[in-house]
Amino acid sequence: NPYAGLVGHLRASWLSGKTRPMEYRMAQLEALGRFLDEKKQEILEATDLDMGKPSFEAYFTEVLLCKNELNVTLNNLCHWMKDEHVDKNLVTQLDSAFIRKDPYGVVLIMAPWNYPIHLILVPLIGAIAAGNCVIIKPSEISKNTERLVAEMLSCYLDNDCFAVVTGGVQEATRLLENKFDYIFFTGIPSVGRIVMTAAAKHLTPVTLELGGKNPCYVSDTCDVPNVARRVVWGRFFNAGQTCIAPDYLLCTLEMQEKLMPALREAITEFFGPNPKESPDFGRIVGDKQFRRIRALLCSGRVAIGGQTDEAERYIAPTVLADVLPSDPAMQEEIFGPILPIVVVANMDEAIDFINARPRPLAVYAFSCDSKVVNQVLERTSSGGFCGNDTLMQVTLTSLPFGGIGNSGLGKYHGKFTFDTFSHHRGCLHRNMGLETLNAPRYPPYTQQKLGLLTATFEVKRRGTCTLL
Amino acid sequence: GNAVVVKPSEVSENTAKLVADLLPQYLDKELYPVVTGGVPETTELLTQRFDHILYTGNTAVGKIVMAAAAKHLTPVTLELGGKSPCYIDKDCDLAVTCRRITWGKYMNCGQTCIAPDYILCDPSIQSQVVENIKATLQEFYGEDVKSSPDYERIINKRHFKRILGLLEGQKIAHGGETDEASCFIAPTILTDVSPESKVMEEEIFGPVLPIVPVKSVEEAIELINCREKPLALYVFSNNKQLIKRVISETSSGGVTGNDVIMHFFLSTLPFGGVGHSGMGAYHGKHSFETFSHRRSCLIKDLKMESTNKMRYPPGSQKKVDWTKFFLLKRFNKGRIGLVILAVLGVLAAVMTKVSFG
Numbered sequence: 001n002p003y004a005g006l007v008g009h010l011r012a013s014w015l016s017g018k019t020r021p022m023e024y025r026m027a028q029l030e031a032l033g034r035f036l037d038e039k040k041q042e043i044l045e046a047t048d049l050d051m052g053k054p055s056f057e058a059y060f061t062e063v064l065l066c067k068n069e070l071n072v073t074l075n076n077l078c079h080w081m082k083d084e085h086v087d088k089n090l091v092t093q094l095d096s097a098f099i100r101k102d103p104y105g106v107v108l109i110m111a112p113w114n115y116p117i118h119l120i121l122v123p124l125i126g127a128i129a130a131g132n133c134v135i136i137k138p139s140e141i142s143k144n145t146e147r148l149v150a151e152m153l154s155c156y157l158d159n160d161c162f163a164v165v166t167g168g169v170q171e172a173t174r175l176l177e178n179k180f181d182y183i184f185f186t187g188i189p190s191v192g193r194i195v196m197t198a199a200a201k202h203l204t205p206v207t208l209e210l211g212g213k214n215p216c217y218v219s220d221t222c223d224v225p226n227v228a229r230r231v232v233w234g235r236f237f238n239a240g241q242t243c244i245a246p247d248y249l250l251c252t253l254e255m256q257e258k259l260m261p262a263l264r265e266a267i268t269e270f271f272g273p274n275p276k277e278s279p280d281f282g283r284i285v286g287d288k289q290f291r292r293i294r295a296l297l298c299s300g301r302v303a304i305g306g307q308t309d310e311a312e313r314y315i316a317p318t319v320l321a322d323v324l325p326s327d328p329a330m331q332e333e334i335f336g337p338i339l340p341i342v343v344v345a346n347m348d349e350a351i352d353f354i355n356a357r358p359r360p361l362a363v364y365a366f367s368c369d370s371k372v373v374n375q376v377l378e379r380t381s382s383g384g385f386c387g388n389d390t391l392m393q394v395t396l397t398s399l400p401f402g403g404i405g406n407s408g409l410g411k412y413h414g415k416f417t418f419d420t421f422s423h424h425r426g427c428l429h430r431n432m433g434l435e436t437l438n439a440p441r442y443p444p445y446t447q448q449k450l451g452l453l454t455a456t457f458e459v460k461r462r463g464t465c466t467l468l
Numbered sequence: 469g470n471a472v473v474v475k476p477s478e479v480s481e482n483t484a485k486l487v488a489d490l491l492p493q494y495l496d497k498e499l500y501p502v503v504t505g506g507v508p509e510t511t512e513l514l515t516q517r518f519d520h521i522l523y524t525g526n527t528a529v530g531k532i533v534m535a536a537a538a539k540h541l542t543p544v545t546l547e548l549g550g551k552s553p554c555y556i557d558k559d560c561d562l563a564v565t566c567r568r569i570t571w572g573k574y575m576n577c578g579q580t581c582i583a584p585d586y587i588l589c590d591p592s593i594q595s596q597v598v599e600n601i602k603a604t605l606q607e608f609y610g611e612d613v614k615s616s617p618d619y620e621r622i623i624n625k626r627h628f629k630r631i632l633g634l635l636e637g638q639k640i641a642h643g644g645e646t647d648e649a650s651c652f653i654a655p656t657i658l659t660d661v662s663p664e665s666k667v668m669e670e671e672i673f674g675p676v677l678p679i680v681p682v683k684s685v686e687e688a689i690e691l692i693n694c695r696e697k698p699l700a701l702y703v704f705s706n707n708k709q710l711i712k713r714v715i716s717e718t719s720s721g722g723v724t725g726n727d728v729i730m731h732f733f734l735s736t737l738p739f740g741g742v743g744h745s746g747m748g749a750y751h752g753k754h755s756f757e758t759f760s761h762r763r764s765c766l767i768k769d770l771k772m773e774s775t776n777k778m779r780y781p782p783g784s785q786k787k788v789d790w791t792k793f794f795l796l797k798r799f800n801k802g803r804i805g806l807v808i809l810a811v812l813g814v815l816a817a818v819m820t821k822v823s824f825g
Binding site: 015017020054056060086087089092099102104189196200205208210223225227233269270272280281366367368373381385386387392394396400406410411423425426427428430432433435438442444445457459 | 519527530531534535537538539541542543546548560561564565567568571607608609610616617618619693704706708711715716717719720721722723724725726727730731733734735736737738739740742743744746747748749761762763764765766767768769770771773776779780781782783787788791792
């Protein structure tokens with residue numbers, strides 16, 4: 001087991017209690033802040049090399065959003081770490097009852113390639129804040145960022161408690177043989193299953209941030225240009241390589257006709273007449289992924305875009321019209337700059353369509369009529385939901401971000417990350433005295449004792465008069 | 469708001485039959501069916517796709533449940549077990565301590581997941597602990613435990629034999645009498661138990677209480693930490709600081725200080741394990757949360773589109789600065805905050821329109 005030594009070393013650090021004090025955790029988090037400030041340029045360069053990530057996007061997601069999480073955590077850590085005192089019942093009135101937030105121990109964070117810094121740092125911030133030691137496994141697909149993280153993070157974080165492991169599938173598999181106290185995985189559902197199965201061998205709790213096809217329903221009553229802009233922004237951000245991107249559109253035939261020119265205009269507004277020349281449009285991360293996405297183009301008919309360039313791994317911002325549920329683009333998560341439009345007769349058909357498929361990470365609904373938005377929300381199930389926009393629900397640190405069903409389990413962001421990486425330990429600190437109050441619970445059991453016990457333990461339904 | 473398949477244990481046959489017969493008479497049969505059966509039936513049931521699985525049982529089966537759940541990416545709550553340690557400080561009221569421990573240990577004939585599994589204490593108080601527990605047992609069950617209506621039996625022969633096997637080679641300070649025909653095992657105390665012995669390897673789940681002598685609280689903490697994390701941890705002391713220290717330097721599902729079991733009865737405390745003792749928690753509101761998906765929702769207005777312009781390509785430094793301002797500032801409930809935000813929003817819209825229009 002090539003990683004046993006490393007895991008053992010981190011476990012020893014963990015058992016020494018080094019990560020427990022708040023000051024230690026704050027210091028490590030501040031160091032992460034310095035990493036983001038000092039290595040900002042390197043981050044923008046690495047993500048550009050990896051997938052042509054526009055620097056505006058890279059700054060926004062890899063630096064800004066991470067700093068946000070860092071500041072929320074640093075501002076509130078003292079409060080989050082405190083014992084949470086809970087309401088007591090009659091029998092425990094004189095006791096101290098609280099929930100202690102214990103670190104799990106040695107945790108593993110496995111990150112994907114699409115937002116390579118963000119998807120390491122945001123979980124890492126919570127893991128450190130909760131007092132754990134962490135092994136970080138960046139994705140080998142975003143090679144440049146992997147190298148950056150492997151080389152740089154060790155200069156900022158305590159190497160006794162935090163380590164980076166690089167490598168591909170083989171290394172990840174060997175790493176998963178070890179016992180971790182928590183595993184946080186972001187990636188695709190099929191690998192999520194492998195991770196959870198490996199975790200089951202050690203009874204390791206997991207958070208799986210997976211994916212799926214995020215439907216986007218556009219009703220007939222809506223502001224077409226605004227919808228088009230918001231959808232185009234969400235779909236083509238990072239060249240479509242976003243787990244919460246609107247994957248496909250559901251609308252009526254009439255709406256498809258109205259949307260098409262608006263979508264075309266929004267794409268031109270954002271990326272100019274030739275998106276290939278725009279510094280604001282990314283590339284596909286690798287050749288394998290490029291070929292996979294290109295194969296999806298033979299679905300429906302290409303209404304906008306469709307151009308590709310294998311040398312540059314460029315796929316133009318593309319909209320496919322009249323796509324059928326049986327088409328290739330509807331068989332898997334697209335994860336590329338292609339937006340299929342599937343025509344439905346009405347909202348009910350759209351909702352049925354969504355519910356017949358695995359639960360996605362996000363459901364989007366656009367309508368000027370709030371009743372429509374609420375109907376879609378109420379009658380579907382997904383990780384998260386955004387009405388009248390795309391992606392924005394994950395920028396709010398007070399909202400938990402996670403999936404359901406095939407799109408994942410667990411959640412994080414803001415305090416939810418801290419809670420994810422803490423064990424909430426129920427503690428009751430009782431009085432050694434007042435032993436006579438305990439008498440009714442001891443054998444020999446009598447009817448009288450039972451009566452007394454009932455009186456002290458019972459929780460009554462509200463509305464029943466306790467005086468009678 | 470879920471539909472539930474209930475699978476009672478086949479080991480408690482009579483209760484399983486009762487549940488299978490009665491529950492459908494009270495609950496909607498279509499949504500809350502009861503499935504009975506043993507290992508083959510359970511294995512078959514677990515091949516189906518569920519949206520959450522809550523399993524209470526032992527660690528070994530917990531692993532099987534989680535592995536089956538992994539195939540469908542089903543989240544799980546596992547309430548498992550382990551050896552819940554009970555540390556007795558020299559500075560404590562031994563009579564009260566031992567009465568509380570006796571209650572928690574021998575209730576249900578020791579077949580409680582959060583029963584104090586073994587005692588850790590200084591060798592100098594070991595004999596006093598034994599005497600106090602003996603006295604309490606007399607108080608609870610009388611001279612002849614076997615004839616007390618308040619003392620249970622082991623659930624079946626298999627477990628009876630298993631627990632009997634743990635007594636091998638041990639110093640029995642009290643008890644030890646058994647009767648296979650009725651699955652009776654008397655309340656038993658073992659002294660000077662070695663941490664390497666068989667009785668210290670698995671969860672006892674029976675009326676056998678080993679005392680493992682330790683010379684200090686440090687030794688006790690080390691012993692606890694080199695084992696799998698237990699479901700419950702107990703510490704008895706008059707010294708508040710010592711109790712705080714034991715809690716801070718160990719990990720367990722839950723804790724009761726100066727008593728046993730009682731944290732289970734407070735529904736505001738989450739009840740669950742950690743590590744080999746389980747994952748997830750329930751009781752009170754925690755049960756509701758366990759069985760709900762907290763779905764994040766953001767509802768925006770289709771208007772005010774100009775405030776979105778700062779995030780759209782083509783990118784620029786000015787846009788970055790405005791985005792920073794709007795994302796990094798947190799606005800909470802206050803009305804004044806909302807008014808200021810609205811004014812700022814209008815201002816931003818006007819300014820962006822002017823500069824980009």
